[in-house]
Amino acid sequence: MKSTNLLEKLIKNRSYAFNAKTINNKKNMNKCVKFFKNYGFCLLDSVIPQNKIDLIRQEIINAQFQSSLNVKNIQKLVKNKNIKEKTLLNNRKVFLRSVGKEGSPSKPVNDIIWMPNFAKHLSNSKLIELVSNLLDDHIRIVQLHPKIIPPSNTNHLLNVEIGKDNLGMPRLYKGPPNARDWHTDWPHDPSAYGGGNPNENIGFIRQPFPDVIMCVVIIFYLNDVDEKSGGTWVIPGSHKDKRTPRGPKDNITLTAPISGEMQVRSRAGSVFIQDSRLWHSSPLHNFSNKDRVAVVSRWCPWWLSADEFAPKSRFNIVCRPILKKEYRSLPKNLKPLMKHLCSEEANTIQKKILDGSKAAVKRTRWAHKLLKQNKVDLKKANKNIKINLY
Secondary structure: OOHHHHHHHHHHHHHOOOEEEOOOOOHHHHHHHHHHHHEEEEEEEEEOOOOHHHHHHHHHHHHHHHHHHHHHHHHHHHHOOOHHHHHHHHHOOOOOEEEOOOOOOOEEEOOHOOEEOOOOOHHHHHHHHHHHHHHHOEEEEEEEEEEEOOOOOOOHHHEEEOOOOOOOOOEEOOOOOOOOOOOOOOOOOOOOOOOOOOOOOOOOOOOOHHHHHEEEEEEEEOOOOOOOOOOEOOOOHHHHHOOOOOOOOOOOOOOOOOOOEEEEOEEOOOEEEEOOOOOOOOOOOOOOOOOOEEEEEEEEEOOOOOOOOOOOOOOOOOOOOOOOOHHHHOOOOHHHHHHHHHOOOOOOOOOHHHHHHHHHHHHHHHHHHHHHOOOOOOOOOOHHHHHHOO
C-alpha cells in the first residue's frame, strides 16, 4: 500500500520534476540528486526557453533527416567492398569522420553538427553541474541523436514496424497500446548494440549490476509529452533491482506492462534524466496529432570505456566523431564534454580533476615535509582514523 501511495503521489504531483532555474543553490541541487539516487530518474523543467522551442524543434527534425540521408548514402558507397578508406573520407557527398584509430573504420559525423541552436542548451551549466554530481568531475557525452515518434495510425496498431536495427537487434513491432519495450540502457544493456556479432558488440556490465551510477541518459523534449503524446515509461526504483528486462535468465516479458510503471509528463523544453540501470520503455505510440520530437544523449564518466570494441562497426552511434573545426564551433561549456570525439585535439583531463590532483600533490608534499623536519609523531598522528570491518 505504501508503495502504491508513493507512486500515485509521484504521478499526481510530478515530484520528480525540478525547475532548472531554481537548482542554482546547493540545497535544491542536493534535493534533485537525492531524488535521482532514490528513484533512478528526475526531470528538469524549463531548460530550453519557450520562445526557442519552435526554432530548435525544426532544427532537430532537419538534423534527423540529414543524419539518416547521410547514413543511406554511406551505405551505398560501402557496398563496394574494394573501396578504400581514404577514398571514402574524401568523398564530398557524405559526412564521414576518422575516429583516429588505426584499423578502425571511419564513422558518420556526430549529429551535433546539424544542431547549433540546440547545442547551446545541451551545454546548460546547471544540467552539467547535476550530471557531474551524479557521475564524476570529468564527464563525456558519448552518444547523441534525434528521436522522432510520428503520430500512430490507430487503424493499424499491430502492423507498424519500429524499424530494423543495423546493430544486431531483430525487427520490432509496436503492438497494441498496452505493449511496452522494457530495457536498461548501455552499459547495462545485455544486447550491447550488437548481440552475438563481435564486430558490432560494444560490451555490457555483468549482472548483478554494481550499485554505481555509470551512465545517465538525457532526453530533451521539444514538445509537450504525457500519456497521449509520448511520455517515457519508467518504473521508479527499478535501478536498484538485480534483474534487467532483457536479461536471458530474469524471466521478464519485456513487451508487457509491469506493476509500478508510470509515464513522465512534461512541457516542451524540459529534460528527462535517468540512470542507465532504470527499467524504462520508449513510448511505442503517439496518439497526439503531431510528431514527438526529442534528442537522446548518453553521458558517462571519463573512466568508462565507451568506444574500445565493435572494430568493424561503421554505423555504431556511440562516439560518432567530429573534425577540429566542428569541435571549435561548439559552445564553450560543451567543448570539454565532446573533446574526446575529435581525434585532431589532444584529449586532456578536465579542470576540476586537475585541481583535485594539484591539491593531492600539495597534501603529499606537506606530509613528507613534516616527516623530514621531524615535526610529526608517527605513533599518534592517525589515532583518529578508524576503519570499520563489515
